[in-house]
Amino acid sequence: MRIFMRYRHRVLVFLFFLAIITYLDRVCVAVAGPEMQKDLGITPEQWGWVVGVFAITYALFEIPSGALGDRIGPRKVLTRIVVWWSTFTFLTGTVKSFKWLLVTQMAFGAGEAGAFPNASGTISRWFPKTERGRAQGVVWMASRIGGAISPLLVIPIQAAWGWRASFWTFSVVGIIWAIVWYIWMRDTPREKPGVSAAEIAEIEEGQTPVQGHRSLPLSVLRSANFWFILAMYHTYVWGSYFFLSWLHTFLAKGRGFTPEDLQRWSPLPFVFGMAATFTGGLVSDALVKRIGLKWGRRLVGFSGLTFSAICMAAETLVTGKVSSVLVLSLAYFGSDFMLPVAWAVCLDVGRRYAGAVTGAMNMAGQLGSFLSAVTFGYLIRGFGTYNAILLPMAGTLFLSALLWLKIDPTKELVPEPETTVSTATA
Secondary structure, eight states: OGGGGSHHHHHHHHHHHHHHHHHHHHHHHHHHHHHHHHHHTOOHHHHHHHHHHHHHHHHHTHHHHHHHHHHHOHHHHHHHHHHHHHHHHHHHTTOOSHHHHHHHHHHHHHHHTTHHHHHHHHHHHHSOHHHHHHHHHHHHHHHHHHHHHHHHHHHHHHHHHOHHHHHHHHHHHHHHHHHHHHHHOOSSGGGSTTOOHHHHHHHHTTOOOOTTOOOOOGGGGGOHHHHHHHHHHHHHHHHHTHHHHTHHHIIIIISOOOHHHHHHHTTHHHHHHHHHHHHHHHHHHHHHHHHOHHHHHHHHHHHHHHHHHHHHHHGGGOOSHHHHHHHHHHHHHHHHHHHHHHHHHHHHHHGGGHHHHHHHHHHHHHHHHHHHHHHHHHHHHHHSSGGGGHHHHHHHHHHHHHHGGGOOTTSOSSOOOSOOOOGGGO
16 A cells, blocks of 8 residues: 555554554543442542542653653653553552552553653654644544544453453553564664655655754743643643543433443544544644645634534533533544644644653643543532533633634744755765
8 A cells, every 4th residue: 555655654553553552541541430439439539539640640751751752762762651551551450449549540640651742753753744733633543543442342341350351451452562663663764774765855854853852942931832832732631631531430420321321422522533633633734735834723723622612511401311422522523623733733833842842732731631630520529410520621622722823833942953954865
């Protein structure tokens, strides 16, 4: 097939499966959540802390892990990340108390931090600017595939062997990926035997060589563009993290879904997200060619999040099972339509510091994950209804949409040197 004629597409296949495995492991916690809460005697507010501590340690290690990938390359860093999280995925299946579940989730979050920043760093090194939106779209589409198939795998495994067995199974898959990735992958096209001079020239056109990256300069803290990106992603995650942490509990306890209902309907939001992430990346790249980088990114971000906010607010008026999950799926479609564009913008403004910039953005997002996960537990207890979390999500999603109107993808955070790579040396 033609897609395999270029080495960068083979790299994208590896990142595709990385994203699937990442979300298989992450969503496994959400899918197994109702059974884990029952078995370990966990209350709603305690469950908020379980999914929240993962997010806070994930946030704290995002920038260091992303910056490390910029310095030593994503090949080694992603290998370490996947081995680490696979280990703690396995250990999650051994816990017997709320306390030890918190410990494993904290370690899980610390180890998984940097996965997507280093995937973005790989895209920055292996893909030209005009293909980065769709490459990000493919990666995030794969993450939604992982989210969609997780219930289809976890629930039958739970029924046959209990919720612990699902964590043990998925940990093995991650270890296999890490071994193959480390053996096959190289950090840049120039290091990979078999990559043609023509493809290297195509990738490097207008770019600065990636070797010798330094730490992200502190001067970025004076950039309003940098802070708008962080604020946009922080508020966006208040809505999106619900689907990774609270969705299955919300459907089971807030909408009366049975395990059979969950297996049938809970993958639907991720199916919608799968279509949205791929479409958003394609639409943004097409708009960039047609109307320019600035509005080619902005329009996708603003429109997707506005639609998501409207759907999330509408969920408060819905009571039926099918209609409820359908409206939530539309909300996820809107936010995921924006998602690959947010990560592409980090490559646009970060360039050779792509790992650190995406790490900073995702750190801000994971702080939102932590705050939302914990806050939602207390809102549910305080108001006595799972609907209490819907309007706060709608509000933060709309705020995130407005912030897109302040983000300028054409303003690099650290201006690149004037010189570019000569194709004659390829």
